[in-house]
Every structure is written in C-alpha cells, then in structure tokens.
Amino acid sequence: MGKLNKGKTDRAYFREAYQTGVHGWPTVEPSPYVVRFLRRVYGSDATGYALDLGCGEGRHARFAADLGFHVVGVDFEASAVRRAIAFSQDRAREGLHFVVADVLHLPFHGASFEVVIDYGCLHHQRKRNWPLYLHSVLHCLKPRGVFLLSVFSPKFRMFCNRRRQWHVVGGAYRRCFTREQVEQLFGATFSILETVEDDEIGFWHFLMRRR
Template sequence: MKRFPDLYQRQRGFFARVYESGSPTPWPSTEPTPSASRLAQLLKRRKGSRRILDLGCGEGRHTLLFAQAGFFTVGLDYLAAPLRTVAQRAQAKRLTPRIRLLLGDALMPPFKPGYFDVVVDSGVFHHLKKADWPIYVDRVLGLVKPGGYIHLTVFSTKFKHYPGERRTRNWCIHRNHYDHFFAKRDFTGIFGRWCEILAIEEEHEGLNGFFHVLMRKLPGHVRLTRQGQPC
C-alpha cells in the first residue's frame, strides 16, 4: 500500500493497536460469514485440489474455515499479532498441516500468477483508496486461475460507525483508517471486465451493512506486474 503511505501507515497503526491491546476486536474474529461457509461447501462438492488465499486474514476465521473443509489455505496479513492467534487456533484444531501463514502486504503478494483457486477478501478492499483499485485488480485478481473464485466482503452504504452517522460521500477516514462504502451497482463496474459476478448478498442489521460478493474469474486477465518472490 505504497501510493498513500501516510494514510496507510496510520491505518496500519490503528489495526496494530487493536490487536495488541488484548481486548476483543470490534469486528468478528472467530465465526465465518454464512456466505463464506456456503462457498466452502460448494468447493467440497467439486473434485480437484484447491488452494485458498485468505487475504488480510486477521485472526483467521476464514483461514480455519477452509482448512477445516479440507483445503490448503494460506493466511496473509501485514500484522504479526493476529497471525500468532491464527497459529494458536490452528494448532488447537489440529489444522496446522493445512495452513501456511505469511506476513506481507495485500498489494504485494509473494505468489505466482494463477497460483490460487480461490481468493477470499473479508475486509481488505474497502480499506483501499479508489486510486489503488487497479493495483488490486492487477495483483490480487492475477493470483486466481481462470475459472477460480473471488469472494469479497465489503462495507455497504448502509454501514454506520455509530448511531446517527451521516455521510455526504461514499468514503471517509474514521479513527485513522480509510473506509469505502459500496452500492450494489458498483461491483460490475469495478470487476465486470475480469469476472462473472455469481451472487451479491446484502447484510444489514443494526449498524452493520455489508455486501458479500462471489465472482468467478474469466479467461483473459493477465497479471501485469510481478511482486515479491513467487511460491
């Protein structure tokens, strides 16, 4: 996340303080989303080996989900504290052989193009400024083989940080982190050239507002850049 280093550095500091405080995170850390659970069941019904990348895995609720479903799963996060939690939980569930944990930047993933069958992003994309979306499309979608899946969870415009919050635009900087809020129509414009959008589920309860988007990568997307050392 190099193009806006000051903002992204503050954002990283915010997440680091939350994880290192030892208090429960204000976002879910153990229970997977129902949408991701359905994807795991879909993959189980299909034959063939599956490699999953949990991008910005946090404390591993989806890393553990897919490993428990029998898939080799890589959890990538740019903070060490949540990765230590994932390692502990994986060991307790005897899932360590199916999991690889990496410390790294979501926009500089150290993998070869087409390495993964599935990329799961639950909370990375909505923290990226619009100017960096082409980098995400290039580098993250480039990791998925044609016909593979991308599962995306992002804030909807109905999300609120606190009761009565009002916004005049589709993004804000809140407590030193950048948040972008999406409408249902946005996903075709952002990803439609590269992906078939299979399902868009909207979640809205209380202050929470999210979209869970399942996409399948079309042939023809070529990763333009190479970052890091390929796996």
C-alpha cells in the same frame, strides 16, 4: 475500539486492534456467507489452494482448511498473523500457513489459487489502489477460480447519513461500495454468481468466478 487518535495510520489502528483483542469483527466464527459460498461451490470436499486476503486472526482461512483446501492467509499486520497462528493450534490442520504481506504487493508467483477470499480488506484500500488490488487478485487466482468478496455497503453504520463514501476513524481508512462500483471494478474479468446485501450489518457479499 481503542481511543481515537488523529496521527494514527491504518497499520497502527490494526496493530492496536490485535494487540488489545478489542475490535468490531469476530475472532473465531467464520461469516455465514463465506461458509455458504464455499459450500455452494465445493461442498465439503475441497482440494487445491485458497488465499485469504487480510486474513486477520484467520477465521476464514481455518474454515477453508477444514473444508480441505491448502490455505495461505495474508495480513500486513504481524500481530494479526501471530494471533491467527495461535488460534489455529486448537487442532492439527495440514496445509494452513500465515504470511505477513501487503495485499497490494503479494509475494506469490503465478496464478495458483483456486479460491481467493476477501472479507473486509478491500474496503480499507484507497480508491487509487483499486487497480493494484485487482491486479493482485488476478495475479494469484487461476482462470475459472472463485473470488469471495465482502465489503461495506452504504448501510454500514459509519456511513449512514453521510454524504461521503469514505472516512478515516482512529487512523483507519474505510470506504463503502455501491453494488455498481463492485460490478464496475470486477465485472470485466469476473462473472458474478451471487450477490447478497446484508442490511443488518451493512455489507455486500459477492460470489464471483473468473472468466
């Protein structure tokens, strides 16, 4: 990570992460949970549209495109989107697009996506914005659509031995989730098909289906 700098904002934190290429999450390899969950539901022959929220450098968007989805990756940081486009030039993929936008104010109309993927974006949203985030997901996802969510658990190294569930480091806000918090936020509109707690990295991974 870059030097800690107190006046920095979330966006400045991510801009520096992508401009330097120095950050704590993989650039190319998709998470094994995203791979497993998408394969579990769609096999290797997917159709329709997938949306990757907070796509970063596009590792999950590319994987979904390789499965057969038309994919839109969204990130509010333009340097992330530039890198996602650059990393996607390794071979021709039809129907893979990246857009600069805020996940809380998405520029899409109508519930047209079969799948929404969020690996590590919700846990950077302030708690007061959770309802807006849920509204964004529901606005985009088709009825019976699938939602993959991966968020920090209290076992993530930054939260170990701390009483608070949130903190700001290097300008970036982060919050860890208990399983109950995720169930409370999404349980009224989603059936949770699978939950995995990865103690090693301190993440929850949820596979859900919209009712």
